Amino acid sequence: MAEIAYILLCHKDPEAIILQAKRLTAAGDYMAIHFDASASPAHFAEIGAALKGNPNVVFSKKRINCGWGAWSLVQATLYAVEAAEKAFPRATHFYMLSGDCMPIKSAVYAHQFLDNTDIDYIESFDYFESDWIKTGMKEERLIYRHYFNERTQKWLFYQSFNLQRKLGLTRDIPSDIQVQIGSQWWCLRRRTIEAILKFTKERKDVMRFFRTTWIPDETFFQTLVRHLVPEVEIEARTLTFLMFSEYGMPVTFYNDHYDMLVSQDFLFARKVSPEAEELKLRLGKLYASGNADFPISSEGRSLFKFLTGRGRKGRRFAPRFWEAEATMGRNRELLIVACKKWHVAKRLVDGIRRSSDFPVIEYLFNEENTPLPDLGGIQSTIGKRTRHRRALVRMLFDYYETDKMVICLDSSNLDLIQDFYADRSKTKLLEINCDFSGDYLVGHAIRVGLAGESPSEETINSLMPTIQQDLVYESDAIRDANFPMHFRILQKNSPAKNALPLAEFLDATPEDALRLAEIDHLFSD
Structure with missing residues:
Protein backbone atom coordinates (compact mmCIF):
# COMPACT_ATOMS: atom_id res chain seq x y z
CA MET A 1 0.00 0.00 0.00
CA ALA A 2 1.30 3.45 -0.95
CA GLU A 3 2.45 5.72 1.86
CA ILE A 4 3.02 9.35 0.92
CA ALA A 5 5.62 11.75 2.28
CA TYR A 6 4.32 15.23 1.54
CA ILE A 7 6.96 17.88 0.87
CA LEU A 8 5.58 21.21 2.05
CA LEU A 9 7.20 24.57 1.29
CA CYS A 10 5.50 27.40 3.18
CA HIS A 11 6.10 30.86 4.57
CA LYS A 12 2.86 32.07 6.21
CA ASP A 13 -0.48 31.12 7.74
CA PRO A 14 0.71 28.85 10.58
CA GLU A 15 -2.80 27.76 11.52
CA ALA A 16 -3.45 26.44 8.02
CA ILE A 17 -0.11 24.63 7.95
CA ILE A 18 -0.79 22.96 11.30
CA LEU A 19 -4.23 21.85 10.17
CA GLN A 20 -2.88 20.58 6.86
CA ALA A 21 -0.12 18.58 8.57
CA LYS A 22 -2.54 17.04 11.09
CA ARG A 23 -5.07 16.27 8.38
CA LEU A 24 -2.64 14.52 6.04
CA THR A 25 -0.71 12.60 8.68
CA ALA A 26 -3.90 11.42 10.42
CA ALA A 27 -4.43 9.09 7.47
CA GLY A 28 -1.03 7.48 8.07
CA ASP A 29 0.98 9.59 5.66
CA TYR A 30 4.00 11.77 6.41
CA MET A 31 5.07 15.37 5.99
CA ALA A 32 8.40 17.20 5.73
CA ILE A 33 8.16 20.98 6.15
CA HIS A 34 10.48 23.75 5.04
CA PHE A 35 9.34 27.04 6.54
CA ASP A 36 10.98 30.04 4.88
CA ALA A 37 13.80 31.44 7.01
CA SER A 38 12.74 34.99 6.14
CA ALA A 39 9.22 34.43 7.51
CA SER A 40 8.02 35.22 11.02
CA PRO A 41 10.04 33.40 13.73
CA ALA A 42 6.94 33.44 15.93
CA HIS A 43 4.99 31.61 13.24
CA PHE A 44 7.70 28.98 12.92
CA ALA A 45 7.77 28.50 16.68
CA GLU A 46 3.96 28.13 16.68
CA ILE A 47 4.12 25.43 14.00
CA GLY A 48 6.94 23.60 15.74
CA ALA A 49 5.15 23.60 19.11
CA ALA A 50 1.87 22.36 17.60
CA LEU A 51 3.48 19.50 15.66
CA LYS A 52 6.26 18.57 18.06
CA GLY A 53 4.61 15.38 19.27
CA ASN A 54 3.61 14.16 15.78
CA PRO A 55 5.99 11.34 14.73
CA ASN A 56 4.87 11.67 11.10
CA VAL A 57 6.07 15.26 10.78
CA VAL A 58 9.68 16.32 10.30
CA PHE A 59 11.28 19.70 9.59
CA SER A 60 14.16 20.24 7.18
CA LYS A 61 17.53 20.41 8.95
CA LYS A 62 18.37 23.70 7.25
CA ARG A 63 16.12 26.67 6.52
CA ILE A 64 16.93 29.29 3.91
CA ASN A 65 15.39 32.49 2.55
CA CYS A 66 13.34 31.65 -0.53
CA GLY A 67 12.78 33.93 -3.50
CA TRP A 68 10.49 33.56 -6.48
CA GLY A 69 12.31 32.27 -9.56
CA ALA A 70 15.50 31.62 -7.58
CA TRP A 71 17.55 28.50 -6.85
CA SER A 72 16.57 28.83 -3.19
CA LEU A 73 13.19 27.24 -3.95
CA VAL A 74 14.89 24.12 -5.32
CA GLN A 75 17.38 24.03 -2.47
CA ALA A 76 14.60 24.33 0.12
CA THR A 77 12.79 21.47 -1.61
CA LEU A 78 15.94 19.34 -1.52
CA TYR A 79 16.39 20.03 2.20
CA ALA A 80 12.82 18.89 2.89
CA VAL A 81 13.18 15.86 0.59
CA GLU A 82 16.41 14.81 2.35
CA ALA A 83 14.68 15.06 5.73
CA ALA A 84 11.69 13.03 4.54
CA GLU A 85 13.79 10.36 2.84
CA LYS A 86 15.81 9.83 6.02
CA ALA A 87 12.96 10.09 8.56
CA PHE A 88 10.33 8.02 6.76
CA PRO A 89 11.81 4.79 5.35
CA ARG A 90 8.31 3.40 4.73
CA ALA A 91 7.30 6.24 2.42
CA THR A 92 6.76 4.97 -1.11
CA HIS A 93 5.96 8.31 -2.76
CA PHE A 94 7.03 11.91 -2.26
CA TYR A 95 4.43 14.54 -3.15
CA MET A 96 5.29 18.23 -3.54
CA LEU A 97 2.78 20.65 -1.99
CA SER A 98 2.38 24.30 -1.10
CA GLY A 99 0.45 25.83 1.76
CA ASP A 100 -2.30 26.75 -0.70
CA CYS A 101 -2.96 23.14 -1.73
CA MET A 102 -5.86 21.01 -0.50
CA PRO A 103 -6.78 17.38 -1.16
CA ILE A 104 -9.73 16.85 -3.48
CA LYS A 105 -9.89 13.09 -2.99
CA SER A 106 -9.77 10.81 0.05
CA ALA A 107 -6.56 9.25 1.37
CA VAL A 108 -7.95 5.84 0.43
CA TYR A 109 -8.47 6.97 -3.16
CA ALA A 110 -5.00 8.56 -3.33
CA HIS A 111 -3.29 5.42 -2.05
CA GLN A 112 -5.18 3.17 -4.45
CA PHE A 113 -4.47 5.55 -7.32
CA LEU A 114 -0.72 5.43 -6.69
CA ASP A 115 -0.77 1.67 -6.18
CA ASN A 116 -2.39 1.11 -9.56
CA THR A 117 0.65 2.19 -11.60
CA ASP A 118 4.37 2.12 -10.84
CA ILE A 119 5.26 5.49 -12.38
CA ASP A 120 6.38 9.03 -11.56
CA TYR A 121 4.01 11.95 -12.12
CA ILE A 122 5.83 15.08 -13.21
CA GLU A 123 5.27 17.52 -16.05
CA SER A 124 8.41 17.34 -18.17
CA PHE A 125 8.48 18.64 -21.71
CA ASP A 126 11.43 19.44 -23.93
CA TYR A 127 12.57 22.92 -22.95
CA PHE A 128 13.31 24.13 -26.48
CA GLU A 129 10.78 22.18 -28.56
CA SER A 130 7.68 22.63 -26.38
CA ASP A 131 5.63 25.82 -26.11
CA TRP A 132 5.42 25.63 -22.32
CA ILE A 133 6.99 29.10 -22.04
CA LYS A 134 4.54 31.46 -23.75
CA THR A 135 6.31 34.81 -23.41
CA GLY A 136 9.53 36.36 -22.11
CA MET A 137 12.95 34.79 -21.72
CA LYS A 138 13.49 31.23 -22.87
CA GLU A 139 17.02 30.26 -23.90
CA GLU A 140 18.28 33.21 -21.84
CA ARG A 141 17.13 31.51 -18.64
CA LEU A 142 19.82 28.89 -19.17
CA ILE A 143 22.75 30.23 -21.17
CA TYR A 144 23.30 33.29 -18.94
CA ARG A 145 24.11 33.23 -15.22
CA HIS A 146 21.46 34.76 -12.99
CA TYR A 147 22.93 35.78 -9.65
CA PHE A 148 20.21 38.21 -8.55
CA ASN A 149 16.52 37.87 -7.79
CA GLU A 150 14.34 39.41 -10.49
CA ARG A 151 11.57 40.28 -8.04
CA THR A 152 13.59 41.87 -5.23
CA GLN A 153 16.72 42.99 -7.15
CA LYS A 154 15.25 43.93 -10.50
CA TRP A 155 17.85 46.55 -11.43
CA LEU A 156 20.78 44.26 -10.60
CA PHE A 157 19.07 41.32 -12.32
CA TYR A 158 18.71 43.15 -15.64
CA GLN A 159 22.03 44.99 -15.42
CA SER A 160 23.81 41.66 -14.96
CA PHE A 161 21.81 40.03 -17.74
CA ASN A 162 22.36 42.91 -20.21
CA LEU A 163 26.08 43.04 -19.46
CA GLN A 164 26.50 39.31 -20.08
CA ARG A 165 24.54 39.57 -23.30
CA LYS A 166 26.59 42.56 -24.47
CA LEU A 167 29.88 40.79 -23.76
CA GLY A 168 28.69 37.46 -25.13
CA LEU A 169 29.24 35.68 -21.82
CA THR A 170 27.11 32.66 -22.58
CA ARG A 171 27.68 29.14 -21.30
CA ASP A 172 26.94 25.63 -22.49
CA ILE A 173 24.29 23.38 -21.04
CA PRO A 174 25.84 20.16 -19.62
CA SER A 175 26.20 17.98 -22.70
CA ASP A 176 24.59 14.81 -21.36
CA ILE A 177 21.34 16.31 -20.10
CA GLN A 178 18.32 17.43 -22.06
CA VAL A 179 16.65 20.27 -20.20
CA GLN A 180 12.94 19.75 -19.51
CA ILE A 181 10.29 22.12 -18.21
CA GLY A 182 6.98 21.75 -16.39
CA SER A 183 4.99 22.37 -13.24
CA GLN A 184 6.82 22.13 -9.91
CA TRP A 185 3.98 20.13 -8.34
CA TRP A 186 5.14 16.55 -8.76
CA CYS A 187 4.70 13.10 -7.17
CA LEU A 188 7.76 10.84 -7.37
CA ARG A 189 8.45 7.29 -6.26
CA ARG A 190 11.00 6.58 -3.53
CA ARG A 191 13.59 5.08 -5.86
CA THR A 192 13.39 8.17 -8.07
CA ILE A 193 13.95 10.44 -5.07
CA GLU A 194 16.93 8.32 -3.98
CA ALA A 195 18.40 8.54 -7.48
CA ILE A 196 17.96 12.33 -7.50
CA LEU A 197 19.66 12.76 -4.12
CA LYS A 198 22.56 10.57 -5.26
CA PHE A 199 22.82 12.56 -8.49
CA THR A 200 23.02 15.87 -6.60
CA LYS A 201 26.06 14.60 -4.71
CA GLU A 202 27.84 13.14 -7.72
CA ARG A 203 27.19 15.72 -10.44
CA LYS A 204 28.51 18.99 -9.08
CA ASP A 205 28.73 20.39 -12.62
CA VAL A 206 24.98 20.04 -13.14
CA MET A 207 24.28 21.50 -9.72
CA ARG A 208 26.48 24.54 -10.49
CA PHE A 209 24.64 25.02 -13.77
CA PHE A 210 21.14 24.97 -12.27
CA ARG A 211 22.10 27.19 -9.32
CA THR A 212 22.41 30.18 -11.64
CA THR A 213 19.54 29.45 -14.03
CA TRP A 214 16.37 31.49 -13.76
CA ILE A 215 13.21 29.81 -12.41
CA PRO A 216 14.93 26.44 -11.85
CA ASP A 217 11.94 25.03 -9.93
CA GLU A 218 10.35 24.60 -13.38
CA THR A 219 13.37 22.74 -14.83
CA PHE A 220 15.55 21.03 -12.15
CA PHE A 221 13.46 18.05 -11.02
CA GLN A 222 11.81 17.84 -14.43
CA THR A 223 15.20 17.43 -16.13
CA LEU A 224 16.68 15.03 -13.60
CA VAL A 225 13.70 12.71 -13.64
CA ARG A 226 13.89 12.40 -17.43
CA HIS A 227 17.66 11.83 -17.14
CA LEU A 228 17.37 9.13 -14.47
CA VAL A 229 14.07 7.34 -15.15
CA PRO A 230 12.97 5.37 -18.24
CA GLU A 231 10.37 7.23 -20.28
CA VAL A 232 7.80 4.43 -19.87
CA GLU A 233 7.87 5.04 -16.11
CA ILE A 234 6.98 8.73 -16.37
CA GLU A 235 3.59 10.31 -16.89
CA ALA A 236 4.08 13.94 -17.91
CA ARG A 237 1.30 15.40 -15.80
CA THR A 238 0.80 16.79 -12.35
CA LEU A 239 -1.60 15.26 -9.85
CA THR A 240 -2.36 18.76 -8.53
CA PHE A 241 -5.22 20.54 -10.29
CA LEU A 242 -4.36 24.15 -11.06
CA MET A 243 -5.49 26.68 -13.61
CA PHE A 244 -4.21 30.03 -14.80
CA SER A 245 -6.15 33.08 -15.90
CA GLU A 246 -5.61 34.76 -19.25
CA TYR A 247 -3.18 37.07 -17.43
CA GLY A 248 -1.00 34.16 -16.26
CA MET A 249 -2.14 34.33 -12.63
CA PRO A 250 -3.19 31.21 -10.68
CA VAL A 251 -6.94 30.78 -10.41
CA THR A 252 -8.12 30.81 -6.78
CA PHE A 253 -10.82 28.42 -5.59
CA TYR A 254 -13.61 29.38 -3.20
CA ASN A 255 -16.42 27.69 -1.27
CA ASP A 256 -18.67 27.19 -4.29
CA HIS A 257 -15.99 25.25 -6.20
CA TYR A 258 -16.31 22.07 -4.11
CA ASP A 259 -18.34 19.95 -6.55
CA MET A 260 -16.23 20.98 -9.50
CA LEU A 261 -12.95 20.23 -7.69
CA VAL A 262 -13.79 16.76 -6.43
CA SER A 263 -14.84 15.68 -9.94
CA GLN A 264 -11.44 16.49 -11.45
CA ASP A 265 -8.96 13.72 -12.24
CA PHE A 266 -6.43 14.95 -9.67
CA LEU A 267 -5.55 14.30 -6.03
CA PHE A 268 -4.99 17.90 -4.87
CA ALA A 269 -5.97 21.39 -5.98
CA ARG A 270 -4.05 24.66 -5.90
CA LYS A 271 -4.75 27.28 -4.94
CA VAL A 272 -7.50 27.45 -2.35
CA SER A 273 -8.34 30.87 -0.93
CA PRO A 274 -7.42 31.42 2.75
CA GLU A 275 -10.95 32.79 3.18
CA ALA A 276 -12.60 29.64 1.80
CA GLU A 277 -13.13 28.17 5.27
CA GLU A 278 -16.14 26.06 4.29
CA LEU A 279 -14.30 24.61 1.29
CA LYS A 280 -11.24 23.72 3.37
CA LEU A 281 -13.41 22.13 6.05
CA ARG A 282 -15.29 20.00 3.51
CA LEU A 283 -12.12 18.93 1.69
CA GLY A 284 -10.44 18.09 5.00
CA LYS A 285 -13.32 15.81 5.96
CA LEU A 286 -13.25 14.30 2.49
CA TYR A 287 -9.58 13.30 2.81
CA ALA A 288 -10.26 11.51 6.09
CA SER A 289 -13.32 9.72 4.72
CA GLY A 290 -13.14 6.18 3.40
CA ASN A 291 -14.75 7.16 0.12
CA ALA A 292 -12.97 5.55 -2.83
CA ASP A 293 -15.61 6.17 -5.50
CA PHE A 294 -15.40 9.54 -7.27
CA PRO A 295 -17.18 10.18 -10.59
CA ILE A 296 -14.62 11.96 -12.78
CA SER A 297 -15.72 14.53 -15.34
CA SER A 298 -12.57 16.67 -15.73
CA GLU A 299 -14.50 19.61 -17.21
CA GLY A 300 -12.93 22.10 -14.79
CA ARG A 301 -10.59 23.86 -17.20
CA SER A 302 -13.07 23.97 -20.09
CA LEU A 303 -15.80 25.27 -17.77
CA PHE A 304 -13.52 28.01 -16.45
CA LYS A 305 -12.44 28.97 -19.97
CA PHE A 306 -16.08 29.06 -21.11
CA LEU A 307 -17.29 31.22 -18.22
CA THR A 308 -14.40 33.69 -18.29
CA GLY A 309 -14.58 33.83 -22.06
CA ARG A 310 -18.07 35.27 -21.91
CA GLY A 311 -16.48 38.66 -21.36
CA ARG A 312 -14.87 38.42 -24.76
CA LYS A 313 -18.27 37.70 -26.27
CA GLY A 314 -20.11 40.75 -25.09
CA ARG A 315 -20.05 41.31 -21.33
CA ARG A 316 -17.05 43.61 -21.15
CA PHE A 317 -16.31 44.25 -24.81
CA ALA A 318 -15.70 47.76 -26.08
CA PRO A 319 -15.55 48.75 -29.74
CA ARG A 320 -12.06 49.30 -31.07
Missing part, protein backbone atom coordinates in the same frame (compact mmCIF):
# COMPACT_ATOMS: atom_id res chain seq x y z
CA PHE A 321 -11.25 52.92 -31.73
CA TRP A 322 -10.56 52.41 -35.43
CA GLU A 323 -14.06 50.95 -35.89
CA ALA A 324 -15.82 53.87 -34.23
CA GLU A 325 -15.93 56.00 -37.35
CA ALA A 326 -16.45 53.20 -39.85
CA THR A 327 -20.02 53.26 -41.12
CA MET A 328 -22.05 50.87 -43.23
CA GLY A 329 -23.91 53.76 -44.83
CA ARG A 330 -26.61 56.11 -43.59
CA ASN A 331 -29.24 54.94 -46.07
CA ARG A 332 -28.69 51.22 -45.59
CA GLU A 333 -30.81 48.80 -43.59
CA LEU A 334 -29.27 45.83 -41.75
CA LEU A 335 -31.68 43.13 -40.54
CA ILE A 336 -30.21 40.94 -37.81
CA VAL A 337 -31.69 37.54 -36.99
CA ALA A 338 -30.40 36.45 -33.57
CA CYS A 339 -30.93 32.85 -32.51
CA LYS A 340 -29.08 30.31 -30.35
CA LYS A 341 -30.35 27.42 -32.46
CA TRP A 342 -28.60 28.07 -35.74
CA HIS A 343 -30.62 25.52 -37.69
CA VAL A 344 -33.86 27.32 -36.78
CA ALA A 345 -32.55 30.68 -37.97
CA LYS A 346 -31.22 29.10 -41.16
CA ARG A 347 -34.64 27.64 -41.97
CA LEU A 348 -36.26 31.04 -41.50
CA VAL A 349 -33.71 33.03 -43.51
CA ASP A 350 -33.80 30.43 -46.28
CA GLY A 351 -37.50 31.22 -46.56
CA ILE A 352 -36.68 34.96 -46.55
CA ARG A 353 -34.10 34.38 -49.29
CA ARG A 354 -36.64 32.62 -51.52
CA SER A 355 -39.35 35.21 -50.99
CA SER A 356 -37.35 38.45 -51.28
CA ASP A 357 -34.84 40.14 -53.53
CA PHE A 358 -32.24 41.18 -50.94
CA PRO A 359 -29.21 39.07 -49.88
CA VAL A 360 -29.26 36.83 -46.84
CA ILE A 361 -26.01 35.77 -45.15
CA GLU A 362 -26.00 33.16 -42.43
CA TYR A 363 -23.71 33.03 -39.36
CA LEU A 364 -20.78 34.95 -40.87
CA PHE A 365 -19.33 35.85 -37.44
CA ASN A 366 -19.80 32.36 -36.01
CA GLU A 367 -19.10 29.85 -38.79
CA GLU A 368 -15.79 29.86 -40.63
CA ASN A 369 -17.28 28.19 -43.72
CA THR A 370 -20.17 30.62 -44.28
CA PRO A 371 -20.22 31.29 -48.07
CA LEU A 372 -18.84 34.79 -48.69
CA PRO A 373 -17.46 36.54 -51.76
CA ASP A 374 -13.76 37.36 -52.00
CA LEU A 375 -13.41 40.79 -50.40
CA GLY A 376 -9.64 41.05 -50.46
CA GLY A 377 -8.99 38.79 -47.47
CA ILE A 378 -11.07 40.61 -44.86
CA GLN A 379 -13.54 37.70 -45.03
CA SER A 380 -10.91 34.96 -44.68
CA THR A 381 -11.22 34.23 -40.94
CA ILE A 382 -13.77 34.83 -38.21
CA GLY A 383 -11.15 36.86 -36.35
CA LYS A 384 -10.73 39.27 -39.26
CA ARG A 385 -14.47 39.50 -39.87
CA THR A 386 -15.11 40.35 -36.21
CA ARG A 387 -12.29 42.90 -35.93
CA HIS A 388 -13.51 44.74 -39.03
CA ARG A 389 -17.20 43.95 -38.76
CA ARG A 390 -18.61 47.27 -39.98
CA ALA A 391 -16.14 47.43 -42.86
CA LEU A 392 -17.01 43.84 -43.81
CA VAL A 393 -20.75 44.49 -43.81
CA ARG A 394 -20.27 47.73 -45.77
CA MET A 395 -18.28 45.79 -48.40
CA LEU A 396 -21.04 43.17 -48.57
CA PHE A 397 -23.61 45.90 -49.18
CA ASP A 398 -21.39 47.22 -51.98
CA TYR A 399 -20.71 43.76 -53.43
CA TYR A 400 -24.40 42.86 -53.65
CA GLU A 401 -25.31 46.40 -54.76
CA THR A 402 -28.09 46.59 -52.21
CA ASP A 403 -29.23 48.84 -49.39
CA LYS A 404 -30.98 46.04 -47.47
CA MET A 405 -29.47 42.83 -46.16
CA VAL A 406 -30.17 40.07 -43.60
CA ILE A 407 -27.46 38.47 -41.45
CA CYS A 408 -27.64 35.83 -38.72
CA LEU A 409 -25.90 36.14 -35.36
CA ASP A 410 -25.69 33.87 -32.35
CA SER A 411 -27.66 35.38 -29.48
CA SER A 412 -24.44 35.56 -27.45
CA ASN A 413 -23.02 38.18 -29.86
CA LEU A 414 -24.39 41.13 -27.92
CA ASP A 415 -21.26 43.18 -28.65
CA LEU A 416 -21.81 42.87 -32.40
CA ILE A 417 -25.48 43.77 -32.14
CA GLN A 418 -24.63 46.85 -30.04
CA ASP A 419 -21.95 47.91 -32.50
CA PHE A 420 -24.24 47.62 -35.50
CA TYR A 421 -26.95 49.57 -33.69
CA ALA A 422 -24.39 52.30 -33.00
CA ASP A 423 -23.85 52.76 -36.73
CA ARG A 424 -25.51 55.49 -38.78
CA SER A 425 -27.36 52.88 -40.81
CA LYS A 426 -30.80 51.59 -39.88
CA THR A 427 -30.68 48.37 -37.88
CA LYS A 428 -33.48 45.99 -36.96
CA LEU A 429 -33.29 42.93 -34.73
CA LEU A 430 -35.40 39.78 -34.84
CA GLU A 431 -34.81 37.51 -31.84
CA ILE A 432 -35.95 33.91 -32.24
CA ASN A 433 -36.77 32.54 -28.81
CA CYS A 434 -36.59 28.71 -28.78
CA ASP A 435 -37.32 26.04 -26.21
CA PHE A 436 -34.32 23.95 -25.09
CA SER A 437 -34.72 20.26 -24.38
CA GLY A 438 -32.35 18.33 -22.15
CA ASP A 439 -30.84 16.58 -25.18
CA TYR A 440 -30.21 19.91 -26.88
CA LEU A 441 -28.45 21.30 -23.78
CA VAL A 442 -26.20 18.23 -23.60
CA GLY A 443 -25.36 18.63 -27.28
CA HIS A 444 -24.66 22.32 -26.73
CA ALA A 445 -22.27 21.48 -23.86
CA ILE A 446 -20.37 19.10 -26.15
CA ARG A 447 -20.26 21.62 -29.02
CA VAL A 448 -18.79 24.42 -26.91
CA GLY A 449 -16.28 22.09 -25.26
CA LEU A 450 -17.80 22.01 -21.78
CA ALA A 451 -18.28 18.25 -21.89
CA GLY A 452 -16.61 15.36 -23.63
CA GLU A 453 -18.20 13.33 -26.41
CA SER A 454 -19.86 10.93 -23.94
CA PRO A 455 -20.37 12.86 -20.69
CA SER A 456 -21.47 10.97 -17.61
CA GLU A 457 -24.81 11.64 -15.95
CA GLU A 458 -22.99 13.30 -13.04
CA THR A 459 -21.21 15.63 -15.47
CA ILE A 460 -24.46 16.51 -17.20
CA ASN A 461 -26.19 17.24 -13.90
CA SER A 462 -23.33 19.47 -12.76
CA LEU A 463 -23.21 21.44 -16.03
CA MET A 464 -26.94 21.93 -16.64
CA PRO A 465 -27.41 24.86 -14.24
CA THR A 466 -24.48 26.70 -15.80
CA ILE A 467 -25.70 26.16 -19.37
CA GLN A 468 -29.32 27.04 -18.62
CA GLN A 469 -28.31 30.19 -16.75
CA ASP A 470 -26.05 31.22 -19.60
CA LEU A 471 -28.85 30.92 -22.16
CA VAL A 472 -31.22 32.87 -19.92
CA TYR A 473 -28.54 35.54 -19.48
CA GLU A 474 -28.11 35.95 -23.25
CA SER A 475 -31.80 36.53 -23.83
CA ASP A 476 -32.13 38.85 -20.84
CA ALA A 477 -29.08 40.84 -21.94
CA ILE A 478 -30.60 41.46 -25.36
CA ARG A 479 -33.89 42.55 -23.86
CA ASP A 480 -32.20 44.74 -21.24
CA ALA A 481 -30.30 46.57 -23.99
CA ASN A 482 -33.61 48.12 -25.10
CA PHE A 483 -32.76 48.09 -28.79
CA PRO A 484 -35.21 50.04 -30.96
CA MET A 485 -36.98 47.96 -33.60
CA HIS A 486 -36.38 44.78 -31.62
CA PHE A 487 -38.88 42.07 -32.58
CA ARG A 488 -39.32 38.61 -31.10
CA ILE A 489 -40.90 35.39 -32.29
CA LEU A 490 -41.38 32.55 -29.83
CA GLN A 491 -41.57 28.81 -30.34
CA LYS A 492 -44.60 28.63 -28.06
CA ASN A 493 -46.56 31.19 -30.12
CA SER A 494 -48.85 30.28 -32.96
CA PRO A 495 -47.75 31.05 -36.57
CA ALA A 496 -50.39 33.77 -36.73
CA LYS A 497 -48.98 35.48 -33.66
CA ASN A 498 -45.37 35.17 -34.89
CA ALA A 499 -46.36 36.59 -38.28
CA LEU A 500 -47.02 40.05 -36.77
CA PRO A 501 -43.42 40.80 -35.66
CA LEU A 502 -42.09 39.10 -38.81
CA ALA A 503 -44.11 41.48 -40.99
CA GLU A 504 -42.77 44.53 -39.15
CA PHE A 505 -39.20 43.23 -39.19
CA LEU A 506 -39.20 42.56 -42.94
CA ASP A 507 -41.67 45.27 -44.00
CA ALA A 508 -43.58 42.36 -45.53
CA THR A 509 -47.25 41.83 -46.19
CA PRO A 510 -49.20 39.88 -43.55
CA GLU A 511 -49.64 37.04 -46.05
CA ASP A 512 -45.90 36.74 -46.80
CA ALA A 513 -45.03 36.94 -43.10
CA LEU A 514 -47.55 34.19 -42.29
CA ARG A 515 -46.05 31.91 -44.93
CA LEU A 516 -42.65 32.33 -43.27
CA ALA A 517 -44.09 31.67 -39.81
CA GLU A 518 -45.72 28.50 -41.14
CA ILE A 519 -42.50 26.99 -42.53
CA ASP A 520 -42.64 23.25 -41.91
CA HIS A 521 -40.78 22.14 -38.78
CA LEU A 522 -39.37 25.63 -38.27
CA PHE A 523 -38.52 25.02 -34.61
CA SER A 524 -37.75 21.29 -34.84
CA ASP A 525 -34.40 19.96 -33.61
